Amino acid sequence: EAGVAQSPRYKIIEKRQSVAFWCNPISGHATLYWYQQILGQGPKLLIQFQNNGVVDDSQLPKDRFSAERLKGVDSTLKIQPAKLEDSAVYLCASSLETNTEAFFGQGTRLTVV
């Protein structure tokens, strides 16, 4: 079974630029999560989708971050404009349903300079 796929693996951008990350969840998984993992900290939930609807985006900085999950499958997370403090690993995860085990992708390491 293919796992959660994310791209790119690494990205370096200058502050105030924009960036987008892509996630392809495990086939058939209704729930998709984006987490931000800052160095030395545990992952923090940014947004959770159930199919193509948003379940929780309470910790998403909506002035600069946006995410969508068209057709309830793939998802993109965008940052515009980026700040230095956005440097982190962005993890995508998926699960069959909300309360079932979450499977994580390898993450995208973003460096903002």
Added chain:
Amino acid sequence: GDSVTQMEGPVTLSEEAFLTINCTYTATGYPSLFWYVQYPGEGLQLLLKATKADDKGSNKGFEATYRKETTSFHLEKGSVQVSDSAVYFCALHSGYSTLTFGKGTMLLVSP
């Protein structure tokens, strides 16, 4: 709100030593508890879980027991290997909330 507290690392051990990584939590209701592992350059992988009090989760020689009375879920392994070097995250999931993670504990095992 829900929270997870883990012992700070790094934890440095010699091969075949006994491992304990402490984890305590606060949560409303009756959470499920998890340990995730993150090997260098890889994503998070579920290591083990326990869904109710007194349950013991185990996998790959690791185990942890859900202790409701002490709100703890300490990770243990009797004999660590170099290949166990990784970052370990304790996490909980209560009701319909998503996973809440601790800050992670780095384990370094030397030959």
